[in-house]
Amino acid sequence: MKTMRATHRAPRAARSSIETLLERIGVDPVLAESVVGDLAEEYAERAARDGAGAARWWYVREALRSAPHLAWSALRRLDHRGRMRLAAGIAGAGVATCVALLWWSAGAGPPVRLVTGVRDTVVVNHVKAVSLATRVLDADGRVLPDTGVRYARIAGAPVELSARGVVTCPRRGDAIVRASLGALATDVVLLCRPVRDARAAVWNDFLVGDPARELPTEFTGVDGEPVTLLSARLSVDDSTVATLDGLHIRPLRAGRTHLGLSVGNRWAGGEIRVFAPVAGFEGLRPDLRPDERLVAASVRLAPGDSVRLRLPMGLLNLVFLARATAAGGGPAPLLRVDGPVMCLPVPGPRVYNSRCLVRAAGATVTLAHPGAKAPAVVGALALEWERER
Structure with a gap:
């Protein structure tokens, strides 16, 4: 089996909660994305230049100044019911603003670090477009909104990449992508491996x-x-x-x-x-004891050996599980069923998985070593009991 490396989860499609709220109440999606993104980017620059406190008040002032334009965009696109939702949305936006102010007052500082992928490496296995995700952190490691992050390809394979981080990998290749927010920037290795x-x-x-x-x-x-x-x-x-x-x-x-x-x-x-694991199937009552519905009896057969096991009544899946040995994978035994039992496919040479109906007591399964030239058989005969339909 091939050696594989599983990394972080696939990049997620990222949209801020504010953008989602504005779109739900009727604001044009392009306008919502533009306003929220510009505010976030400008906030990052002002926080780095003027300090977090001044940048916060600027953000609140500009958000309030943008509100009439957003509301007018929604009014032009909505019917009566939509306008009612808009009123509720405006109230919700007020609550969200209060929550944001409380969050700011709790001491969240300006962004100081951008983190994308694992150790600034992103593996993309998508064939269709997917959005890159970047975490924006302050000096204390708190996560800040990532709406204002912008992306650009600066080297490597010619992948399709939008400024908002929507990337399409049509073929295998490696590229260098720059993620930036205001004066902050980090270079990311983008490994396109579309599956x-x-x-x-x-x-x-x-x-x-x-x-x-x-x-x-x-x-x-x-x-x-x-x-x-x-x-x-x-x-x-x-x-x-x-x-x-x-x-x-x-x-x-x-x-x-x-x-x-x-x-x-x-x-x-x-x-x-x-x-x-069980010693054998004798006395099992999987119809009464749920913990006996999936059991396996260990088997070790030298050349010339065989073993017979009784089967419980009901609908069963029988499968031989070969176990690894020092010499590698060993042979499988020959299987045969006897008594009031019917199996499909019929157990035999090269048939090690059967579905069997045991109609009455007395049914057995025999496992025999396949021949004198083969090494020992090491494994387990597994039984999965099913409820009859």
Whole structure:
């Protein structure tokens, strides 16, 4: 399996809450973006030149002066109901202004540092346009609004990049991007690795107590070549069954959960099954005891050996899980079922995963070593009990 590096999450589409509020109450989006962005950029410059206190009062004064123009823009575009929403929005904007003043009074200083990506490096796996995100920090590390940040490509691959940081990576390449806010600026390495196709193993089976294991994955770029530098996000529905560390899965308890892998605009899904180790299937009652619905019996067969296990009644998935040995991957056993049981596909040579209906007591499964020339069989026969529909 390829060596991969999972970095920070993919760049997010960033819009300030003030812009969103103005658009919702009817202000023209272009006007809202222009006004809010210009105010933020000018504030950063004044804070660096005149101090935070003077810049704050300037910001409030200019915001109030811009309010009539924004309101008139909304009035021209709204019907009666929209004007009612505008009135409510103006009230909300007043509350937001008060909150902003309280925040300022709490001691937030002028911006002194811009942080983009991880160590000023951003990996873009998106095929479609995506917005870069920059954190604006004051001297105490508090996060400030990032509305006024502007971007420009200064070297490298000819990526499509807007002043607001919307970037499109049509092909593989590296570029240098400058993010700036007033007098502040930082150069960012932009690594374009657009992913056309993402694939992950559909079934990921573990025993309780197994070490963490990397999810088998395959990523293909728009050029048809493998992509190994990733900004990937892996998630599971039930973190009590398994937890994640990058692209590694660590089993916790017996159960089953769904996993999702997101890379750029691509998504892949799969299943995680964690089986509880048992000595055998004799006496199991998965219909009454939920903790017995996913179990696995360890198997070690030398040449000429075989073992027979009784099966509980119900609808079962049987799968042999080969375990790694010092010599690498070992052979799989020959499987055979007997008694009141019907399986599809029928267990046999090269068939190690079957769905079986056990209709009555007395059904068994036999595992036999495949032949004298093969090394020992080391693994576990896993059983997943399903409710009959």
